[in-house]
Amino acid sequence: MKFADVILPLALPRNYTYAVPPDMENAIQPGSRVAVPLGNKKYAGIVKSVHDQAPGAYKTKAIHDLLDKEPVVYPTQLAFWEWMAQYYMCNEGDVLNAALPAHLKLSSETVLLFNDAFGDDFTMLDEYEYLVAEALHIRQELRIGEVQQILDRPDVYSIIKKLIEKKVCLVYEELKEVYKEKTEKFILLNPAYETDEAIAPLFDELARAPKQLELLLAYLHLIKTQGEVAQSELLKKSGASAAQLKGLVDKEILQVDQRIVGRVRMGKVDVQIKFDLSPAQETALAAIRECFTEKQVTLLHGVTSSGKTEIYVKLIEEYLGSGKQVLYLLPEIALTAQIIRRLQKHFGTQIGIYHSRFSNNERVEIWNKVKSGEIRILLGARSSLLLPFRDLGLIILDEEHDGSFKQQDPAPRYHARDAAIYYAGLFKAKILLGSATPSLESYYNAKQGKYALVELQERYGGIAMPAIEIADLKKEMAMKEMVHNFTSVLRGHITQSLEAGKQVILFQNRRGYAPFLLCTTCGWIPNCKQCDVSLTYHKHQDNMHCHYCGTRYPYVYTCAACGSQTLVPKNFGTEKIEEDLQELFPQARIARMDMDSIRSKDGHNRMIQSLEQGEIDILVGTQMVVKGLDFQNVNLVGVISADSLLSYPDFRVNERAFQLMEQVSGRSGRRDGQGKVIIQASNTRHHILQFVTEHNYKAMYEAEITEREQFGYPPFSRIIKLTIRHKKQKTVDEAALVLGNWLRPHLGAQLVGPAAPLVSRVRGFYLQEMLIKLPRDSRRIAQVKNMLKEFFGQLTIEKQFRSVVITPDVD
Ligand code: ADP
Ligand code: ZN
């Protein structure tokens, strides 16, 4: 008897063992997708291992079905999932859920079955129940959709419920295959007519059907010029009708051939654009090659616009030559048409793209093409790390410092950089991390010799780094020089740029019009009902948003506390900057790029294109304007408020502020001549601003790493953050206290908290947090993780804590 351990797409702490039916024994392998029962539902799970150990604790159920001919993942992915679940303290089911496209997970569908025990006495049923029962009696099973057709009433579910109660029917969940291959009809010529001699008589024969003759001639013309002809295309181009086509098919002159076609459009051209690296790029590439002979990970620290992308292209070419696959990871919003076009130019049909905007059917196709190896290079966001690569040779992770590589919710809460390093290891593949402002962790690892380091200090084409000037907000306020939020310095430079026909990018980290409203009579501030935060005023939409839970509220004119009509917007976001700019520069064409103005991926791309084509003079935006964009004509970048970047409570605040300012500066003056950057700040003496002015990454690194060491923060420790949440404040406070008391004897000073976080209620849940700081000792870390899991289990066994949710967040 064979058994299989199956990973189910659920947050279960363990995998379940199922019996393998004898007829499937040869076919089921690790990675096979199978339909299995759990409770009264059916799921599509993935076989992790096949063995002959019956589980002691429970009687096994049998696997119902093997869903595909081949396994959907390789053993490498199974090993990766196991590591992820262990390292990031989640379940393999969570990883499976994140990895598998929805259309491979299957959804289950409710099916009603006639209950034979019921007999055929329908007298106790009302009119509607009777209709369904009768249909069930005849057809034995019905789907919900069919019941809806029969009844055509809004209360279908309550009628079904009554039928179940009266034992007329039984329900069960059936798996529904949702992925559908796309097919298209192609038109073929009957092989009997392939020679000129054979086809010539047809023209005479069809003389009495001139429309059919015309259609046949159109077909012959198309097939000659393009090799294959789709039915839809033929009808469109010939102007013929389906009936006329059917006429030719009935006469056995033409044939219809239905074929599976792909939805995913791969690049078309297969020619590679030739270009040469500059000597500095050439040196860096040679150094990377050299580093890879000794180390698995290389960090490429290349200043903005140094031409890192071109180096990646050359490196990718080399790996493709050796027959391996390449994964190129970028932050989601850096995956613009700009970079896609640049790479498609080089890699044509071999490159596939993967990000959150693909449809479910497209995802399945990409999944299969990566698995088969048809996609040789995959350019994608964080989640493409979970695709089933067959033989990966190289991972490039560009903008490696970017915070969006870390997944927040839901589990697995992984960091794509660290996970990519582990994944690459499974393939014995190399990994190249690239950034102009590396994360402190990576730069530290490079300096320690764990990673190799390659530095590229000059911009491509010898363009100078932008000149940075700090504009003093305090001084200008005192001198009454400010107009709205603009210093005279920034206004002056914007005027100059516009007069020179150049473009300007302004960066403001907050979206909306104002982060909060304030009653000037009594101090009341409108807050979210679900969360412990103020509501952001969005003037364009004339309402207020909670940026934590997304709830929208109508704008209030009257203070809820004192009844006065004295509410004023406080502080400012991108909408306000846009409005003020329009007033200050009425002639300028101004656009705003943030999550509110950009709803779709395409909107983002369109705006970038407008900027490229010179249709926009000033672009105001949040982080979205920072990432990896390459514009020729931008010669001024303004940071509206550096203070807001430098003052929030997080140990990474200085590093992040430096990265943001350096990256946004990098958008200025990339092609001809030196660009200019104006940073507005009240605290002009902040040491981070000094480093930004000098483009001095290394000085920033030295200052920050000293502090990290002093306070025991990463990279000198590993951090696990525990968030505990519950609807009742009392319960969450008590649970945190109990857990803290259990942990303290084992952790001592390594445990910080529990304490309520700054925003202590989100989506109606009260929160408590704890921070565990551990030395970089993997055995100790593994031990603590196991201990935590045990304590979580113990805590939620207790009755009053049963519905407490604990989420660990590693690193
Ligand atoms: P980075 O990613 O380091 O900020 P990019 O790769 O975007 O820099 O390069 C900056 C600009 O220089 C781009 O417009 C790019 O096309 C151009 N460039 C870089 N290297 C070359 C090269 N070897 N030949 C031609 N153009 C190059
Ligand atoms: Zn008031």
Ligand code: ZN
């Ligand atoms: Zn909220």
